[in-house]
Amino acid sequence: MENFDFYSPTEFVFGKDRENETGKYVKKHGGSKVLIHYGGGSVKRSGLLERVQASLDQEKIEYVLLGGVKPNPRSGLVYEGIEICKTEKVDFILAVGGGSTIDSAKAIAAGTIYDGDFWDFYMGKRIEKALPVGTVLTIAAAGSEGSPDSVITKEEGMFKRGASGDAIRPKFSILNPALTQTLPPFQTAAGITDIMAHLYERYLTNTKEVEVTDRLIEGLLLTMIHEGPRVIADPDNYEARANIMWAGMMAHNNSCGVGRSQDWNSHNIEHELSALYDCAHGAGLAVTLPAVFTYVMDHDVMRFAKAAVRVWGCEMDFDHPEVTAKEGIERLRRFFISIGMPKNFEELGAKEEDIPVLVKALCRGDGREGTISGFVTLNEDDCTKIYKMMI
Amino acid sequence: MENFDFYSPTEFVFGKDRENETGKYVKKHGGSKVLIHYGGGSVKRSGLLERVQASLDQEKIEYVLLGGVKPNPRSGLVYEGIEICKTEKVDFILAVGGGSTIDSAKAIAAGTIYDGDFWDFYMGKRIEKALPVGTVLTIAAAGSEGSPDSVITKEEGMFKRGASGDAIRPKFSILNPALTQTLPPFQTAAGITDIMAHLYERYLTNTKEVEVTDRLIEGLLLTMIHEGPRVIADPDNYEARANIMWAGMMAHNNSCGVGRSQDWNSHNIEHELSALYDCAHGAGLAVTLPAVFTYVMDHDVMRFAKAAVRVWGCEMDFDHPEVTAKEGIERLRRFFISIGMPKNFEELGAKEEDIPVLVKALCRGDGREGTISGFVTLNEDDCTKIYKMMI
Numbered sequence: 001m002e003n004f005d006f007y008s009p010t011e012f013v014f015g016k017d018r019e020n021e022t023g024k025y026v027k028k029h030g031g032s033k034v035l036i037h038y039g040g041g042s043v044k045r046s047g048l049l050e051r052v053q054a055s056l057d058q059e060k061i062e063y064v065l066l067g068g069v070k071p072n073p074r075s076g077l078v079y080e081g082i083e084i085c086k087t088e089k090v091d092f093i094l095a096v097g098g099g100s101t102i103d104s105a106k107a108i109a110a111g112t113i114y115d116g117d118f119w120d121f122y123m124g125k126r127i128e129k130a131l132p133v134g135t136v137l138t139i140a141a142a143g144s145e146g147s148p149d150s151v152i153t154k155e156e157g158m159f160k161r162g163a164s165g166d167a168i169r170p171k172f173s174i175l176n177p178a179l180t181q182t183l184p185p186f187q188t189a190a191g192i193t194d195i196m197a198h199l200y201e202r203y204l205t206n207t208k209e210v211e212v213t214d215r216l217i218e219g220l221l222l223t224m225i226h227e228g229p230r231v232i233a234d235p236d237n238y239e240a241r242a243n244i245m246w247a248g249m250m251a252h253n254n255s256c257g258v259g260r261s262q263d264w265n266s267h268n269i270e271h272e273l274s275a276l277y278d279c280a281h282g283a284g285l286a287v288t289l290p291a292v293f294t295y296v297m298d299h300d301v302m303r304f305a306k307a308a309v310r311v312w313g314c315e316m317d318f319d320h321p322e323v324t325a326k327e328g329i330e331r332l333r334r335f336f337i338s339i340g341m342p343k344n345f346e347e348l349g350a351k352e353e354d355i356p357v358l359v360k361a362l363c364r365g366d367g368r369e370g371t372i373s374g375f376v377t378l379n380e381d382d383c384t385k386i387y388k389m390m391i
Numbered sequence: 392m393e394n395f396d397f398y399s400p401t402e403f404v405f406g407k408d409r410e411n412e413t414g415k416y417v418k419k420h421g422g423s424k425v426l427i428h429y430g431g432g433s434v435k436r437s438g439l440l441e442r443v444q445a446s447l448d449q450e451k452i453e454y455v456l457l458g459g460v461k462p463n464p465r466s467g468l469v470y471e472g473i474e475i476c477k478t479e480k481v482d483f484i485l486a487v488g489g490g491s492t493i494d495s496a497k498a499i500a501a502g503t504i505y506d507g508d509f510w511d512f513y514m515g516k517r518i519e520k521a522l523p524v525g526t527v528l529t530i531a532a533a534g535s536e537g538s539p540d541s542v543i544t545k546e547e548g549m550f551k552r553g554a555s556g557d558a559i560r561p562k563f564s565i566l567n568p569a570l571t572q573t574l575p576p577f578q579t580a581a582g583i584t585d586i587m588a589h590l591y592e593r594y595l596t597n598t599k600e601v602e603v604t605d606r607l608i609e610g611l612l613l614t615m616i617h618e619g620p621r622v623i624a625d626p627d628n629y630e631a632r633a634n635i636m637w638a639g640m641m642a643h644n645n646s647c648g649v650g651r652s653q654d655w656n657s658h659n660i661e662h663e664l665s666a667l668y669d670c671a672h673g674a675g676l677a678v679t680l681p682a683v684f685t686y687v688m689d690h691d692v693m694r695f696a697k698a699a700v701r702v703w704g705c706e707m708d709f710d711h712p713e714v715t716a717k718e719g720i721e722r723l724r725r726f727f728i729s730i731g732m733p734k735n736f737e738e739l740g741a742k743e744e745d746i747p748v749l750v751k752a753l754c755r756g757d758g759r760e761g762t763i764s765g766f767v768t769l770n771e772d773d774c775t776k777i778y779k780m781m782i
Contacts, residue, residue, distance in 0.1 A: 002406070
């Protein structure tokens with residue numbers, strides 16, 4: 001196991017009706033003037049925004065509102081948020097929504113107290129200071145509610161890039177599984193896919209003998225395989241929603257990824273798809289993961305065989321481990337299809353002729369010099385082949 | 392899943408040689424005058440204490456020393472520590488040792504800034520304030536390095552009781568697996584047993600459909616079953632030590648126990664054994680767990696069958712689930728014996744004729760009124776039968 005630091009100080013407030021305590025937690029973490037950041041109309045229609053506002057009112061906490069966050073959140077709204085926070089002297093950012101809203105809120109939190117352009121952080125500068133962030137989560141997916149990460153798309157060039165730093169870990173996150181019951185099935189499934197991708201990105205490691213994190217990841221994947229189909233069949237299943245919601249947080253706060261090298265090539269390959277086509281990140285991952293895994297499988301057949309046996313219940317073929325490994329990838333692919341995810345470029349709305357554009361943005365975009373690296377290092381030729389496997 | 396709050400803000404500093412950074416982390420968390428609390432001579436002989444002192448010296452942090460913590464730490468030394476901290480105006484408690492040392496340090500941290508008798512906290516008063524605590528861990532076992540709990544034995548009456556509160560969660564914990572390589576095999580095995588007990592106490596729940604935490608617990612148990620025998624066979628196996636060390640923390644910081652009722656009857660039943668005979672807590676648990684589980688198995692046969700199949704690799708007997716359930720308990724019992732743990736009262740140094748004394752202390756001791764409760768409620772008669780099963 002490699003040396004590591006692990007620090008996850010977020011206060012998780014989990015369960016039914018907990019959003020009514022938002023004001024209490026904002027106050028506890030020092031907020032007196034809040035930016036409530038949210039996406040579209042669903043948090044208004046559901047009455048959630050109103051309940052959160054009432055909870056702030058109760059604690060006599062002032063707030064300003066900034067809606068309009070879109071999936072694959074854009075830099076434009078971040079700049080707007082930073083301006084509002086500076087003008088209004090906001091001291092706490094509250095995200096009410098999913099990963100996109102939380103990521104946008106984190107960018108605003110870091111950018112507000114930074115003299116330069118907030119995009120510097122997405123070009124590799126570590127975030128050391130930020131306004132405190134709190135979240136009221138509405139979808140189990142990105143894990144941003146418990147992570148030090150944020151992903152934003154820069155509108156000039158449509159580059160999708162990530163930034164990181166403990167300063168943007170939420171001070172508290174309110175997780176009410178009931179809030180996810182009204183999600184459309186497609187979004188629920190895209191969230192499930194994203195969570196499973198976070199687990200696989202950590203599973204694909206070159207670090208040897210990391211049994212504890214292997215087992216934790218496998219346990220969370222098994223949870224998703226059990227609970228995913230249950231919520232697709234019955235969106236109101238609170239217990240299944242609750243298990244998925246905690247799994248989504250645990251998948252990405254990194255307690256199951258410490259001390260081991262991780263992959264993240266699949267995320268990078270997918271980011272170009274959702275940046276260009278504005279598709280759901282989870283949907284893009286459903287198409288990306290099986291292709292990437294098939295392409296890199298030979299790098300460590302036994303690791304894929306292990307996932308196949310332990311997670312997918314395949315029989316180990318001791319004479320031909322690669323058959324088992326492949327069967328595990330095939331079961332993953334079929335699982336994504338079974339919960340309603342797209343299976344190829346066509347279903348995703350991507351186009352074969354764009355592959356050179358995707359590869360260029362991926363391998364030559366902001367700060368990259370011809371390759372991406374993770375479980376294996378991939379060059380432009382590799383990435384071209386991988387995108388072609390998705391057609 | 393039940394509603395819950397989860398807050399684990401401890402900074403974990405994991406890996407080789409990390410104890411040399413102790414001073415940096417004490418400083419980061421505001422310590423300027425430290426009580427270094429430790430146990431016997433082993434931290435001196437190994438040179439660990441010297442390295443920790445050098446690290447504090449480097450940061451120009453003052454300190455006073457208080458050694459002498461014994462397994463099953465006593466109230467007497469806690470009172471002594473509180474006096475020293477008050478006199479010396481200590482503002483940070485640093486535990487260098489295992490669970491006993493950390494628990495004693497936590498008691499001192501809470502007692503120093505409390506006007507009453509620190510034992511109040513061990514009689515049920517929640518700990519709301521304490522001096523900051525940091526740890527340098529030397530054994531994977533109690534999980535106290537990442538928990539809000541402390542267990543102390545009161546010398547008058549030899550009552551062993553626990554206290555709890557987020558205020559005593561360590562600010563940082565330094566986990567260097569190499570420090571555990573010099574442990575005698577018996578202590579290593581007792582630590583493994585304690586970790587597995589923490590997992591089982593959470594696994595035995597009356598909450599339905601908690602797949603995510605079931606799977607996390609199972610994953611950690613599988614890790615222990617894989618790594619336990621490896622460190623017993625080869626004490627210098629750093630990788631196995633590292634996996635056990637992280638599993639030990641994860642087993643008890645409660646990320647795998649949230650939102651579900653838990654048991655803790657086995658811990659309470661064992662506490663009377665280690666209080667009376669001063670045996671290793673883990674050794675007591677090795678004798679206690681199989682007896683308790685056999686006694687309560689009928690309360691939920693399928694839960695024990697699940698553990699048998701998923702954790703112990705038993706074939707499910709669909710016609711007779713109780714056969715599978717029993718086989719899982721039997722494999723657990725044999726596992727403890729295989730790593731060198733005692734199997735009965737005799738090997739533990741306990742005496743049949745003391746059972747009435749044990750039962751009285753357990754069911755009628757400080758604050759109890761004839762029963763203990765958890766997965767099932769047990770009265771004096773039940774507890775007598777359970778102790779008798781251990782003979």
